[in-house]
Amino acid sequence: MRLPGFIDGHLHVLGVGYYQTIVDLSSAHSIQEVIRILSSKKDEKIIIGRGWNQDQFSENRMINKTDLNQISTTIPIVITRVCGHVLVTNDKMLTMAGINESTSQVLGGSFDFSTGIFNEKAMSLIHKKMPKLTKEDIKKFLLLANKTLIKNGITSVASDDFSSFNVDYELVIETIKEMYEENKIQVKITQQVNLPYEKLQDFLKKGYANKRIHPKFKMGPLKILADGSLGGRTAAMIAPYSDDINNYGIKSFSDNELFKMMSLADEYGMDSVVHAIGDATSLQVIKTLEKVIAQSNRKNHNHAIIHAQLTTKSQIELMEKLNIGAIVQPIFMNTDIKIIESRLGDRINNIYLYKTMYEHINLGFSTDAPIEPVNPFYNIYTAMTNRSIKYPFLDSFNSDECFSLQESLNAYTVNNLPYVYEDALNEDDYIIINRDLDPDDPESIRDALVLKTVIDGEEVFSLK
Ligand SMILES: [Zn+2]
Missing domain, CATH: 3.10.310.70 (Diaminopimelate Epimerase; Chain A, domain 1)
Known part of the structure; x- marks a missing residue:
């Protein structure tokens, strides 16, 4: 189909x-x-x-x-x-x-x-002491990534690439642009601009805010990493970890530092998308965005929380009031399902409230690859079942929070439009898969294969 x-x-x-x-x-x-x-x-x-x-x-x-x-x-x-x-x-x-x-x-x-x-x-x-990325390294990674993405039916992404390596952000921009010009890569990229404050100032001064570098490549929102992960016990929590009772995790920024970065970006018309896993961090991000929105000159915004794994019901209500969206990864359950009970105790009945979010705010799906595999059918399977592919013997949890097939497809397409290219969803970007997806058969959806991927009318992948 x-x-x-x-x-x-x-x-x-x-x-x-x-x-x-x-x-x-x-x-x-x-x-x-x-x-x-x-x-x-x-x-x-x-x-x-x-x-x-x-x-x-x-x-x-x-x-x-x-x-x-x-x-x-x-x-x-x-x-x-x-x-x-x-x-x-x-x-x-x-x-x-x-x-x-x-x-x-x-x-x-x-x-x-x-x-x-x-x-x-x-x-x-x-x-910062590891070997610096060269242009050749970046080209090699781009080629490999593009291949993986189109093979999995991904035609457009929001990608955070400036801070994961010891690399100059302008070299990343220049190299990606070159790779498009030579038609070596085809997946459309919106860059989530992850830069420390001084470099962000440099970026803005040079006129990069929301800049379209190539028809398939543009600069997107400011990306901020506001806490850590559940697995590493570094996500910042309102109550401590159940298996480490003196540990509340780590917030990466003070309220002031967050506000300073987000409001600077806002002045230049940039949204903020913020990695927040712990409930203490999502509250911090929501409260800070509230201040940014209150003083902003912009009419519209597409701010979002990335991950939002422990975001509570009352926090979701605040997000709805402020029109803050969420970019979530059902596939994280794939790995986290083994540890959530020990890390969180009773709280597990009130986490991963993605379906609740879907009903109240704009919610898009993502994989955070390479953290989890980029395969959208794995992600949809997890969203529909709340089960792990890696640990299939473990029970599903929070089944009230499961998605239907159609809701999953929406979260993977239209709902992600505010976070990427405005024209990311068009007639000329499509895929052909090897079966008709049956809404009542998540296992068969999980195992679906992409036969063909077309971007801007050009066939960029076909299964041999
Ligand atoms: Zn990430």
């Missing part, structure tokens, strides 16, 4: 490509297995891995630098957790980054020299 091309409301295009070039640790079920996989890479100058998850380790503990030192003390090693908010390094990398017992902590993050574990903004201490 024919469907409109899917629009993914938040992911990381460069990350999707990059993840295909580094060591995948997502299948490791023990620390020993991580060590074994990484040990096969000892001919590299630096070993970079991603996707590990201590919740599936048989040792039942975090991996740390002592484990990584067993692999090598002469090659730097950096491995990032599945959520992207926690990393672990070996001693060689710590030395290269100039970090020792007396290095001071970073605001909005933390690290422990004795374990080599870094989270949130403290990860930048390591990131």
